[in-house]
Amino acid sequence: MDAVGNPQSILLLGGTSEIGLATVEAFAGDRPLRVVLAGRASSRLDDAKTRLEGRGCAVELVDFDAQAFDTHAAVVDKAFAAGDVDVAIVAFGLLGDNEEAWTDAAKAVELAQVNYTAAVSVGVALGDRLKEQGHGSLVALSSVAGERARRSNFVYGSTKAGLDAFYTGLTEALRPSGVTVTVVRPGFVHTKMTEGLKPAPLSTTPEAVAEVIVHAVRTKTELVWAPAPLRFVMSALRHVPRPIFRRLPV
């Protein structure tokens, strides 16, 4: 990271994440940037590589399966092999279908494993390497869904609540090592993951979330909402009595 907040290298876990890729692009601007995309080998991952290379980034692909927990340390080591990582973004996750998820144990466990257990597992590995290099930013994509469980997506919400708490604590644990952790709580973001869903109020785009993230990393802000006003909306919603909350169109 330099004096004006330009990173030289970024690791994106969840290499096809639209918010993640938009964030890499926002950091890159028209500067050269070394990018490691970690994800399952797929044509979408190859497309992501091509898209970033088109902007002048040097892109390396690392095979990463969120549910193969015992491979995570090796994946992170591989990502750090070519040099320091200035910004690591934990952006993988599943939305799932809530009705299926709370009635089918296998589906519920899958969501919990990918969104929470895997995020914790890579968080430990990343923390280890970042601590050793003595600098860097770790960005974790949480969600406002984790702030108060709603009937319509509480399984997803519960996994994000867990991720959020873990990375909030990691923020404190890594601070003495010169590492900043930023927990990002987006609202409804128009992406492939939310395609076909009815947008919630204050819905936003990957590019807008990316801008929030870039600013947060540059100013070392540890907790941000995207868009920013959601902070106050959620603050109010957390205190709405249940009988009223369940009737709200959120």
Added chain:
Amino acid sequence: MSTAGETRTLHGWGRTAPTIATVVTPRSPEEVGAAITAAGRRGIIARGLGRSYGDPAQNAGGTVLDMTGLGTIHSIDVDSHLVDVDAGVSLDTLMRRALPFGLWIPVLPGTRQVTIGGAIGADIHGKAHHVVGSFGNHVVSMTVVLADGSVRELTPDGPESELFWATVGGMGLTGVVVRARLKLHPVETAYFKVDTEQIDNLADLMRRQTEDDERYAESVSWFDAVTTGEHFGRGLLTRANHATLADLSPKQRRDPLKFDAPQLLTVPDIFPPGMLNRITGKLFSEVWYRKSPTKLGAIQNITQFLHPLDIAGEWNRGYGPRGFLQYQFVVPEDRGDVIRTVLSLVTEAGQVSALNVLKRFGEGNRAPLSFPKPGWTLCLDIPIGPGLGELCDELDRVVLDAGGRHYLAKESRTTPEAIRRGYPRLDEWRKIRATVDPEGVFASDMARRLELV
């Protein structure tokens, strides 16, 4: 020495991009050697007084040597003008000790709070560059501890002169300078006879420096980067020669080598971001310009002429928590037009630079990474804020296209490519370094960021 070291957050004078390192304070060259051989995977780098603006004296996750623990002045030879000093001695301390003997440090940058080791590592320059060159030109010999812990005595023309010149300007990446012998200049007094000229536009300011800089031992100009229109680049040209006894008043003559360097205040760490904005920048520029009407032959002391900013300790705090950067480059003599282009780009971008220092360099030296070369050097001083990164990237293009380069002691945000273009002898320097540090023991945040090693 506490071999365990102390975990500390380090940043440069610009207060940007802090990182954590283990700081060890050696008290002898042997302890320097021990720390080097004990360095871990993240390597080791020497640090002096932290006056580099960016990240050359920090080493995230690794070891940093606080060299101020090596602070002995071993000898001052009044007849040969040679001093033998530890690398952790500051120019301020050396000046206080040498000046009573009528000896002057020929190269002084904008602050005296620089160690001898740092002065060599960055091959610093001062207002006298057009006459005396940079710091490395005045080093008679130096003692360097290498990556394997061995100690070498290097001279500019001896058997290992290549390593000597790779260490001059080498940003601490070839070895740790622990001691040096310097040749100072004799002076009669500690005063300067100063000609100050108020010049109301940039073209005239530059023309005057081209015409007769040779008449002066010291020359520098400051200009206003806020005022636009026909007074664009109005400024103050201050040039001086060392005053002789005959120049002094009877009172000054009683103590001609008196060195008065008061530090009147220490700036507290309370300023919010954005203190320097268009309004305060304009005000500052107006006051600075008006305070010094044209006046020839004024007798000034060292603080007045050379180091007005040293009156305030920790003045970098005034820029607030986001910090600031200095953008300093040199372009060849025939590309003076770049100065105007750069200034226009800064003003158009709405950025405010209050301290703008312009100087004409003389000949460079043999060091592959030494910054000065014949031409114009400009230094801008800008608080960190939105759009600054993009502006500096734009300035890089203009400067590099004109055959210019960046000063590593000020650098904090450019690209490895920009350094490769600006320093065509980088690979030659890398080869010399590889022979003495094949494992890459010496490392810094700057070295990693700019891929110097």
